[in-house]
Amino acid sequence: MTSTQILTVEDDAAIRRGIVDALRYAGYVPLEAASGDLGRKMALERDYDLLLLDLIMPGTSGLEILRAVRAVRPTQPVIILTAVTDHKIRCEALKHGATDFLNKPVDPAELAPRVVNVLKVKAYQDQLLRYNQNLESAVRERTRQLEQAYREIGLVLARAAEYSDND
Numbered sequence: 001m002t003s004t005q006i007l008t009v010e011d012d013a014a015i016r017r018g019i020v021d022a023l024r025y026a027g028y029v030p031l032e033a034a035s036g037d038l039g040r041k042m043a044l045e046r047d048y049d050l051l052l053l054d055l056i057m058p059g060t061s062g063l064e065i066l067r068a069v070r071a072v073r074p075t076q077p078v079i080i081l082t083a084v085t086d087h088k089i090r091c092e093a094l095k096h097g098a099t100d101f102l103n104k105p106v107d108p109a110e111l112a113p114r115v116v117n118v119l120k121v122k123a124y125q126d127q128l129l130r131y132n133q134n135l136e137s138a139v140r141e142r143t144r145q146l147e148q149a150y151r152e153i154g155l156v157l158a159r160a161a162e163y164s165d166n167d
Contacts, residue, residue, distance in 0.1 A: 004028050004029065004049045004050070005027070005030075005046075005047065005049050005053065006028050006031065006049060006050045006051075006054065006115065007032070007039075007050070007051050008020055008032045008033070008052040008081075008123075009032075009033045009036065009038075009039030009051070009053050009057075009062070010033075010081060011035055011036070011054060011057040012054070013160055015054075015104055016032055016034065018108070019106055020050060020075065022108040023115070026167060027113050028115070034061055036054075036057040036059040036060030036061060036064070037059045037060050039057070040060045040064070040065045041066060041138075042138055043068070044072060049119060050118060050119060051077065051079070051124070052079050053065055053079070053081060054080075054082065054104075055080055055085060055089065055156075062080065062081075062082075062093075063089075063092060063093060066078060066080075066097060066098060067096050067137070069097075070084055070097045075121045075122070075126075077099045077121070078098055078099050078105055079101065080093050080100070080101045081102050081106060082102075082104070083103065083104040094104055099118050100114055100117075100118055102114060111156070
């Protein structure tokens with residue numbers, strides 16, 4: 001059983017229920033918000049691994065939530081749920097960092113592999129980030145060691161010069 005938490009922000013109760021049930025069946029821990037306002041609050045305050053986000057909702061829109069999430073969680077995977085076919089709106093979502101799209105009504109057979117793929121990419125990004133942080137830490141430590149060795153060499157050379165001056 002996985003502890004992967006997926007937040008679904010969708011105002012249509014039937015669609016939200018279908019998504020949450022499919023996620024639970026696939027072994028994920030679903031979190032859900034029935035409105036854009038609650039969704040924004042949860043998206044900014046809760047811990048989760050993936051955000052499934054409806055674009056068109058009363059109150060706070062999906063694009064507003066996406067912008068807010070990107071401001072504080074730039075690498076958070078976000079799959080947009082939409083029945084919108086307007087190319088301009090889809091491009092706007094991509095411009096603001098949408099990871100992928102799912103057309104509504106959501107087909108559970110399509111939902112599962114998209115979730116898996118997006119989570120794999122996020123895991124690779126996280127692994128690369130950890131690797132870079134470890135590498136930077138190792139470089140800092142090795143630089144510190146080299147600087148210490150240079151200081152010690154300088155002291156040894158200074159003592160050697162004192163001895164040779166005494167001769």
